[in-house]
Amino acid sequence: MKDPQSQSPDNSSHIFIARQPIFRANQKIYGYELLFRSSLENFFSAAQDGDQATSKVITNSYLLIGINKLTEGRKAFINFTSELLIKEYPALLPRESTVIEVLESVAPTPQIVEACANLVRKGYLLALDDFSYDPSWQPLIKLAQIIKFDISTMSRAELASQVQTVSRKKPLRLLAERVETMEDFEECKAMGFDLFQGYFFSKPKIIRGRDIPGYKLHYLQILRELQTENYNFARIAALIASDPSLSYKLLKYVNSSYFASRQEIASLQGAVARLGESNLRKWLYLMMLSYMAEDKPSELLRLCVIRARFCELMGERLDRKGALTGKYYMVGMFSLLDAILDQPMATILEGIAFSPEIKEVLLRQRKSGPLYYAIIFTRAYERGKWGMVSKLIDILKINTDELPLLYDEALTFARQFDIKE
Numbered sequence: 001m002k003d004p005q006s007q008s009p010d011n012s013s014h015i016f017i018a019r020q021p022i023f024r025a026n027q028k029i030y031g032y033e034l035l036f037r038s039s040l041e042n043f044f045s046a047a048q049d050g051d052q053a054t055s056k057v058i059t060n061s062y063l064l065i066g067i068n069k070l071t072e073g074r075k076a077f078i079n080f081t082s083e084l085l086i087k088e089y090p091a092l093l094p095r096e097s098t099v100i101e102v103l104e105s106v107a108p109t110p111q112i113v114e115a116c117a118n119l120v121r122k123g124y125l126l127a128l129d130d131f132s133y134d135p136s137w138q139p140l141i142k143l144a145q146i147i148k149f150d151i152s153t154m155s156r157a158e159l160a161s162q163v164q165t166v167s168r169k170k171p172l173r174l175l176a177e178r179v180e181t182m183e184d185f186e187e188c189k190a191m192g193f194d195l196f197q198g199y200f201f202s203k204p205k206i207i208r209g210r211d212i213p214g215y216k217l218h219y220l221q222i223l224r225e226l227q228t229e230n231y232n233f234a235r236i237a238a239l240i241a242s243d244p245s246l247s248y249k250l251l252k253y254v255n256s257s258y259f260a261s262r263q264e265i266a267s268l269q270g271a272v273a274r275l276g277e278s279n280l281r282k283w284l285y286l287m288m289l290s291y292m293a294e295d296k297p298s299e300l301l302r303l304c305v306i307r308a309r310f311c312e313l314m315g316e317r318l319d320r321k322g323a324l325t326g327k328y329y330m331v332g333m334f335s336l337l338d339a340i341l342d343q344p345m346a347t348i349l350e351g352i353a354f355s356p357e358i359k360e361v362l363l364r365q366r367k368s369g370p371l372y373y374a375i376i377f378t379r380a381y382e383r384g385k386w387g388m389v390s391k392l393i394d395i396l397k398i399n400t401d402e403l404p405l406l407y408d409e410a411l412t413f414a415r416q417f418d419i420k421e
Helices: 050-065 067-071 082-086 110-121 135-143 156-166 182-191 214-226 233-241 244-254 268-292 298-318 327-334 337-341 345-349 356-362 370-382 386-396 400-415
Strands: 016-024 029-037 075-080 098-102 125-128 146-150 173-177 195-197
Touching: 016 067, 016 400, 029 067, 067 075, 067 400, 082 110, 098 110, 110 125, 110 135, 125 135, 146 156, 156 182, 173 182, 182 195, 233 244, 233 268, 244 268, 268 298, 268 327, 268 337, 298 327, 298 370, 298 400, 327 356, 327 370, 337 345, 345 356, 356 370, 370 386
Parallel strands: 029 075, 075 098, 098 125, 125 146, 146 173, 173 195
Antiparallel strands: 016 029, 016 195
């Protein structure tokens, strides 16, 4: 990918990509739907050739960014138009990692059915997107391995009826889309869905009367120590030394390929020195969150790190004076603390002495300033809300050319922490 400074003002060749996680019933990652945009100009322009733009963006994403980097070796769900299906463009992509999504706007003509049948014979998985049953879809239902229902578009009774209709075809996996709460997740699981797409994992499931467990309060106290501007470096180092698990993980981290060191670091003191104060703080933030999120999907932690880095990179561009250095990362990292602890954010923040700026942004009380804009831009980008992204770019005067590189850097940054399922 070219350096953004060397690219022309025409951003038609740029790749804007977000990814939405798709979970199994055990909340482990099955794959990601890749949300593409080739441009943020003329967002809904009727003059834009959708097939040409889609084919270019898909090809570039595999060649320039790399599909494994985007999906970390899991399935990639990608939408295809009628024209692209007929031309069998999906066959250019690896069948081991690609799930072909047939858009709801695609008419199930004999030509489309034959093209999909050819792709299935070649070993591709076929998914029907935003599905609503009609007898004309029967030929594609027979070919599909996955059917996606947008649960926000129908009542639960209608959803259950449609599920019963298509479930006669075996084997078939049902995927619930727009699952935004744990209640949605549990209801769909009871109906027979085994794949789930949405951000239910990033919202807290509040349990009334439940206190934060004592050991998690201990981690909050460590976070309190870490977030001060000039924290006691020796005290934090001693804390690591007193915890065998932390010590082991720190040594493993600094000796990983991410640091590309020729000399192995064998001592804790050497590891602390190698990281430096800023990186040590970031690493400990993640360790504390990982301990508190032990009963949560690992994707929640991964999203914390991606948000933190992307928010930090956005902050560097929004706050030229650097007045809030380091706070952008913290806002991104801790923006999901309520989901991790299943407690209201206000309750959690009572026990952590965050600065007023950070508290106001996390509580969504502040509606202006670079710290606020950095996190709302990050949330919009990660969910592929390109209309909102486009509006914010106009408001904030962000260099559009840089955005794909910043998101790629955030994904790369998250991989260094080796967050496992």
